[in-house]
Amino acid sequence: xxxxxxxxxxxxxxxxxxxxxxxxxxxxxxxxxxxxxxxxxxxxxxxxxxxxxxxxxxxxxxxxxxxxxxxxxxxxxxxxxxxxxxxxxxxxxxxxxxxxxxxxxxxxxx
Amino acid sequence: xxxxxxxxxxxxxxxxxxxxxxxxxxxxxxxxxxxxxxxxxxxxxxxxxxxxxxxxxxxxxxxxxxxxxxxxxxxxxxxxxxxxxxxxxxxxxxxxxxxxxxxxxxxxxxxxx
Numbered sequence: 220x221x222x223x224x225x226x227x228x229x230x231x232x233x234x235x236x237x238x239x240x241x242x243x244x245x246x247x248x249x250x251x252x253x254x255x256x257x258x259x260x261x262x263x264x265x266x267x268x269x270x271x272x273x274x275x276x277x278x279x280x281x282x283x284x285x286x287x288x289x290x291x292x293x294x295x296x297x298x299x300x301x302x303x304x305x306x307x308x309x310x311x312x313x314x315x316x317x318x319x320x321x322x323x324x325x326x327x328x329x
Numbered sequence: 330x331x332x333x334x335x336x337x338x339x340x341x342x343x344x345x346x347x348x349x350x351x352x353x354x355x356x357x358x359x360x361x362x363x364x365x366x367x368x369x370x371x372x373x374x375x376x377x378x379x380x381x382x383x384x385x386x387x388x389x390x391x392x393x394x395x396x397x398x399x400x401x402x403x404x405x406x407x408x409x410x411x412x413x414x415x416x417x418x419x420x421x422x423x424x425x426x427x428x429x430x431x432x433x434x435x436x437x438x439x440x441x442x
Contacts, residue, residue, distance in 0.1 A: 221371070249428045260333075260419065260433040261372070268428060306371060315384045315426045316362065319372040 220244055222309045224320035231297045231327045239292040239323045241307030249310040250283055250290040251317055256303040264292075264305075294325065302327045331355065333422050333434035341440045347408040350437045352420035354401050360426030361403040363395060366417040366436070375418075378403055379426050407439075415441045 253261040267283035308317035334353040363375040374387040378397035395405040421431040
């Protein structure tokens, strides 16, 4: 089942912070985060596994709350290069597939 | 190291025709998965192959099929095209296909008229 992402879109000024949430109705084993810029392929940001720690990528970090079946992506001190659509993908053990959310479009303005 | 290569980049077809899309994974990657991307719908999983075996399939009609060759290259075929099949088709490769980073190709943009 497709996870639910919120918000659908967010507009930021450089240096501001944002949080993107990803919720699943099923118990999660893993959560993946990808960013896609217009006309380009999605690019891997990070993966969080059940029982794992919060992961980071530069000033982008994420958490995984197993009890709530939810993951959050934190954009800290946003830069213009952070603009794009962020997708969370949820995985289940030995499922060999990811179910992606509809995406959150992030626009960072100078 | 070459990335994931998808061909062709653009396709225009008419209803009722069939189409074959190709994906060459990163060298050494044995898992190839396919996704359909449409505006507002995110990425919808089509199927995943590993060592020429389909291990999982998404909720798409039987008109959508795929295969993988011994060199890990993969093709997907859509028969009897419908207007709703217009989308960006992305393939992604990884080493094992299990809870690891996916490398996406740039996709094939299919337009059905």
